[in-house]
Amino acid sequence: MVRFAALKSLYEVEKTIGTGGFAKVKLGTHILTGEKVAIKIMEKECLGDDYPRVRIELEALKSISHHHICKLYQVIETPTHFFMIMEYCSGGELFDHIVEKNKLSESESRMFFRQILSAVAYLHSKGYVHRDLKPENILLDKDLNIKLIDFGLCAKPEGGMETHLQTSCGSPTYAAPELIKGRKYIGSEVDVWSLGVLLFALLCGFLPFDCDTIDSLYKKILSGKYDEPSWLSKESREVIRRMLQVDPSKRIKVEDLLSHSWMTMGCYEPVTFSSLHELQERDEEVIDLMATYYGVSGKAMSQRLGEWRYDYDTATYHLMLARKKQGLPLKIN
Numbered sequence: 001m002v003r004f005a006a007l008k009s010l011y012e013v014e015k016t017i018g019t020g021g022f023a024k025v026k027l028g029t030h031i032l033t034g035e036k037v038a039i040k041i042m043e044k045e046c047l048g049d050d051y052p053r054v055r056i057e058l059e060a061l062k063s064i065s066h067h068h069i070c071k072l073y074q075v076i077e078t079p080t081h082f083f084m085i086m087e088y089c090s091g092g093e094l095f096d097h098i099v100e101k102n103k104l105s106e107s108e109s110r111m112f113f114r115q116i117l118s119a120v121a122y123l124h125s126k127g128y129v130h131r132d133l134k135p136e137n138i139l140l141d142k143d144l145n146i147k148l149i150d151f152g153l154c155a156k157p158e159g160g161m162e163t164h165l166q167t168s169c170g171s172p173t174y175a176a177p178e179l180i181k182g183r184k185y186i187g188s189e190v191d192v193w194s195l196g197v198l199l200f201a202l203l204c205g206f207l208p209f210d211c212d213t214i215d216s217l218y219k220k221i222l223s224g225k226y227d228e229p230s231w232l233s234k235e236s237r238e239v240i241r242r243m244l245q246v247d248p249s250k251r252i253k254v255e256d257l258l259s260h261s262w263m264t265m266g267c268y269e270p271v272t273f274s275s276l277h278e279l280q281e282r283d284e285e286v287i288d289l290m291a292t293y294y295g296v297s298g299k300a301m302s303q304r305l306g307e308w309r310y311d312y313d314t315a316t317y318h319l320m321l322a323r324k325k326q327g328l329p330l331k332i333n
């Protein structure tokens with residue numbers, strides 16, 4: 001049953017897969033390809049002062065495209081609603097994956113953390129900071145690849161990545177000392193702190209700073225003191241310590257994390273962050289199929305897609321590409 005006229009004949013809307021503050025996320029099916037999508041639905045009148053966050057997230061997701069960041073396919077705006085049609089992550093939240101395994105092995109943590117680091121380094125290379133990095137905002141696809149989500153708090157500092165930000169945001173548990181002090185901070189440095197908290201949670205199965213009152217939590221974070229479990233390897237302790245430095249100027253930089261010995265243990269290469277999507281050539285086979293379906297020339301279809309309007313054609317192209325990558329038959333029905 002389709003309750004939203006704007007989605008009619010484009011998507012089938014199915015069950016709610018989650019709610020987050022001012023948004024509801026529903027499972028959907030892209031009718032032309034039969035592929036599953038996640039549809040983030042926001043009612044404008046309920047947004048209130050969260051309205052700017054929606055614009056920020058939309059603009060960010062439209063200008064980034066990385067294999068470890070949840071892909072935005074289509075944006076539909078009506079007088080009353082925003083609809084964001086995105087890549088469906090059927091593996092659920094990384095958080096649940098850690099909980100059900102109690103904690104991850106060092107090598108599994110390394111596999112996930114390298115992917116998260118790649119997504120964050122890519123984001124920073126595009127001039128964005130996430131500012132709300134936490135396990136709940138890291139989803140898994142069906143192959144257990146990570147997908148970073150929720151860019152409602154991200155920022156694109158005007159004067160570039162070196163300018164200071166001021167807004168205090170994100171969840172305190174993962175927030176850097178300078179951020180909870182309300183001081184001016186460098187976005188990339190607060191993301192590195194959150195990455196340190198994240199890696200600690202992956203390896204230990206619990207949080208470095210976790211108290212029952214906000215005040216004691218703040219004091220603990222500002223002290224930068226946390227208990228290192230005795231079974232944590234020397235290398236793991238060292239790399240976490242480099243990220244959880246209270247003084248941001250002493251904190252390791254993302255570019256140094258990429259080639260840190262903990263990342264490359266097990267003869268891995270340093271983490272790279274170039275996007276497989278951006279390196280990918282336009283897929284002529286998919287374009288030709290779409291051109292035939294719409295009865296236009298391949299050139300005209302390619303022209304149209306090149307404008308990245310985030311309309312139904314953008315969604316159809318990306319979903320057909322996803323099917324092709326899975327070796328599924330390319331069909332448009």
Ligand SMILES: CN(C)C[C@H]1CC[C@H](N2C(=O)N(C)Cc3cnc4ccc(-c5cc(Cl)c(O)c(Cl)c5)nc4c32)CC1
Pocket residue numbers: 017018019020021023025038040057070086087088089090092093136139149150151152
């Ligand atoms: C706790 N948050 C504030 C909201 C929560 C809503 C459900 C969602 N989800 C889940 O929780 N599954 C367990 C299933 C699931 C599957 N695919 C998804 C694909 C995209 C998103 C998504 C959601 C939001 Cl609010 C975004 O801004 C973006 Cl960029 C992406 N959420 C998905 C999603 C995870 C987040």
